[in-house]
Amino acid sequence: MNSLHSLESIQSFINRERLSLVYISQPNCSVCHSLKPQVEELLEEYPGISSVHVDASEVPEAAGQFSVFSVPAVLVFSEGKELFRKARFVPLGELNQQLVKYNHFINEV
Template sequence: MQNLQTMEEIDAFINEHELTLLYISKVGCSVCHGLLPQVESLLLNYPNIKTGHIESTQVPEVAGRFNIFAVPVILVFVEGKEYLREARIVHMDLFEEKLNKIYKNMVG
């Protein structure tokens, strides 16, 4: 996952890639740090998804930009538009089903 540290980097990252996943977390969030390895492992099956990690304490304006009220948050963008959002408690099997549908529609 690429670390994104400014809103400019985040916007460019979303717009430069067809399929993008952003993982937004916070320092000291045990749920955030426990979920991240599971998401990274799952993404090995989806090589065409570009992934970025945002530490919300480093980029506080990310909360307002994406209407985030709790972390962790996973946002999936297709051609710059948000298609999937998972927040707080993420059920990995359901998330994988949704992600798989999006991926198959875009990649085949």
């Protein structure tokens, strides 16, 4: 999962990709560090979903722009429109169900 370091690059990524996942974390968040590799492993099943990591301490305006009040946060977008979000507690089963649904929908259109 590549990292983005500016709000402009995040916005460009979200608007450019057909289906994307943005993982927002902070360096002092132990849950963030343990969840990220699990999300990356899950995303291996979905090669059509592009993903990026955003460090909220490095790009604090991203947390404000996306109304993220707790980390880790997982946001799923399709061509700039938010489809799904989960923060603080991110059940991987629920995330997987949502990715199946959106991936299927995007590939059918």
